[in-house]
Amino acid sequence: MIEVIRGTIDKPVSAKRLAEFFVINSEIEGTLYFGFPIFSTAEETVKVLPN
Numbered sequence: 001m002i003e004v005i006r007g008t009i010d011k012p013v014s015a016k017r018l019a020e021f022f023v024i025n026s027e028i029e030g031t032l033y034f035g036f037p038i039f040s041t042a043e044e045t046v047k048v049l050p051n
Contacts, residue, residue: 001026007035 002022009015015034022032 002028003031005031005033005036007033009035 002019004019004023006015019032019034022028
């Protein structure tokens with residue numbers, strides 16, 4: 001079972017669809033995080049954007 005943890009989400013529809021996929025495919029186990037920065041500093045959040 002997947003546990004979904006949500007933070008600040010810029011694309012809620014995409015995040016919802018991806019979360020639903022993993023919840024439906026219940027043979028997968030783990031935690032899925034949305035809306036949390038991969039890198040951060042004390043001064044700012046750094047986002048990684050696709051090319």
